[in-house]
Amino acid sequence: SFARENNIYTPSDWAKITDxxxxxxxxEFLLLHYASLASAxxxxxxxxxxxxxxxxxxxxxxxxxxxxxxPTDWSNITYRQIADAGGATILQxxxxxxxxxxxxxxxxxxxxxxxxRIVPQNYWKDIRNQRRFFDEFAKQQxxxxxxDWSNISYDQLASxxxxxxxxxxxxxxxxxxxxxPEHDWNKYRVRTRHPxxxxxxxxxxxxxxxxxxxxxxxxxxxxxxxxxYNDVQSEGGWPVLSRYSSLYSALETIYPEYEWNFHTSRxxxxxxxxxxxxNVKKFVNHLTETHCIKQDEDWYRLSLEQIHAxxxxxxxxxxxxxxxxxxx
DNA sequence: CGCCACCACATTAAGAGCGC
DNA sequence: GCGCTCTTAATGTGGTGGCG
Numbered sequence: 001s002f003a004r005e006n007n008i009y010t011p012s013d014w015a016k017i018t019d020x021x022x023x024x025x026x027x028e029f030l031l032l033h034y035a036s037l038a039s040a041x042x043x044x045x046x047x048x049x050x051x052x053x054x055x056x057x058x059x060x061x062x063x064x065x066x067x068x069x070x071p072t073d074w075s076n077i078t079y080r081q082i083a084d085a086g087g088a089t090i091l092q093x094x095x096x097x098x099x100x101x102x103x104x105x106x107x108x109x110x111x112x113x114x115x116x117r118i119v120p121q122n123y124w125k126d127i128r129n130q131r132r133f134f135d136e137f138a139k140q141q142x143x144x145x146x147x148d149w150s151n152i153s154y155d156q157l158a159s160x161x162x163x164x165x166x167x168x169x170x171x172x173x174x175x176x177x178x179x180x181p182e183h184d185w186n187k188y189r190v191r192t193r194h195p196x197x198x199x200x201x202x203x204x205x206x207x208x209x210x211x212x213x214x215x216x217x218x219x220x221x222x223x224x225x226x227x228x229y230n231d232v233q234s235e236g237g238w239p240v241l242s243r244y245s246s247l248y249s250a251l252e253t254i255y256p257e258y259e260w261n262f263h264t265s266r267x268x269x270x271x272x273x274x275x276x277x278x279n280v281k282k283f284v285n286h287l288t289e290t291h292c293i294k295q296d297e298d299w300y301r302l303s304l305e306q307i308h309a310x311x312x313x314x315x316x317x318x319x320x321x322x323x324x325x326x327x328x
Numbered sequence: 329c330g331c332c333a334c335c336a337c338a339t340t341a342a343g344a345g346c347g348c
Numbered sequence: 349g350c351g352c353t354c355t356t357a358a359t360g361t362g363g364t365g366g367c368g
Contacts, residue, residue: 047351079339089352096339121339121360154330164361172330191330331367338361345354 049089056104058087071108071115074101096120113161124165131179133162149176150189186211205240206254212237221258224251280325299326 048054062085068074079097082090094100098120102110112119113136123129137160143149154172157165169175173190176183212232218224229247244250252260287293291302299322307322 049352078337080337088354091340092352118338118361121341124361158331158362161362163363166331167361329368333364333366335364336362338359340357340359342357343355346352348350348352 050093052104055090055093055100058090059101059104062087071101071105071110074115075117096123119164124168127178130165130168130175133165134176134179137162146176146180146183146185146188150191153191187215202254205250208237208240209251209254221251221255221260284325 059082062082063069063073066073066077068077077097079091082088082097091097091100094103098110098112098116101108101115112123119129137143137152137157138148140160141148141152143152152172154166157163157172166172166175169178173185176190177185209232212227213219213223216223216227218226224247229241232241232247240250240254241247244253248260287302287307291298293299293302302322
């Protein structure tokens with residue numbers, strides 16, 4: 001009854017009690033039989049805390065004192081609180097408080113995210129836990145395939161509780177590569193930030209373009225005609241394109257080993273291309289070569305369709321006839 | 329916007345003391 | 349030597365604010 005009146009529920013609660021308190025509560029004569037208060041107290045039997053029933057009894061009492069009813073109520077209880085309340089030895093039987101709770105109360109459904117404010121130490125080192133986190137996040141965000149990750153930012157994941165996890169990786173994309181090794185991440189765009197000056201290096205520009213080329217099975221300059229400027233832009237090429245006046249000039253610089261000809265590599269020439277008279281000359285020379293034009297009369301063989309096919313439609317709009325162009 | 333540095337503090341490993 | 353308890357150092361977690 002002394003214990004009840006003084007809110008003593010665990011052996012360690014007695015530590016706060018002095019002999020004087022016991023004496024004042026009427027235990028004065030009782031204490032005379034013992035050398036000290038400590039020697040009067042029941043001793044915890046050996047292996048007492050190894051018994052799950054005893055562990056459970058302790059935690060039940062702890063839960064009662066803290067009004068903990070469901071697994072989520074435990075989220076703000078710290079390891080230290082339990083240890084200080086006399087549960088240190090119980091905790092030593094388990095790798096973490098979370099594992100202890102799971103084992104001691106197997107009838108409850110324990111979820112690390114809702115039952116603990118912070119995960120146990122080294123929890124994120126286990127790649128399966130990382131994967132569990134990403135899976136859960138994907139479910140919430142309706143991410144069904146690897147391509148959908150392009151809409152997710154580093155900060156979204158960090159504020160969803162993935163900050164510490166991401167710190168184990170150099171970037172969001174390398175985290176995804178580690179967590180989902182079954183996907184070839186080169187095929188998908190993932191939001192990334194690169195070091196300052198990264199995009200100035202043509203080798204890095206080439207990396208993105210290689211990726212885009214691989215995805216669209218582009219193996220020679222003419223294959224690039226399949227892709228629009230917007231395609232390249234939206235598939236991660238934006239930082240590269242912003243550094244060039246056109247996609248065509250980007251390709252010329254990035255892949256200098258190829259012979260580039262925009263009539264065959266692009267659907268249309270770069271903006272204001274025909275403003276530069278040298279380009280007009282180049283086009284005429286190109287026609288001369290491809291259509292075996294050796295003397296002036298040979299130009300009559302050339303049809304309007306052939307000029308269009310060679311990419312000269314925009315040029316033809318500026319001049320009323322081929323004759324006028326040649327004159328110019 | 330993507331990421332980093334930093335901070336407060338939570339967790340845990342390790343080990344010593346002690347009694348059995 | 350084992351189990352319980354306590355202490356301490358080391359390390360991890362998660363949040364904030366800042367940088368380019």
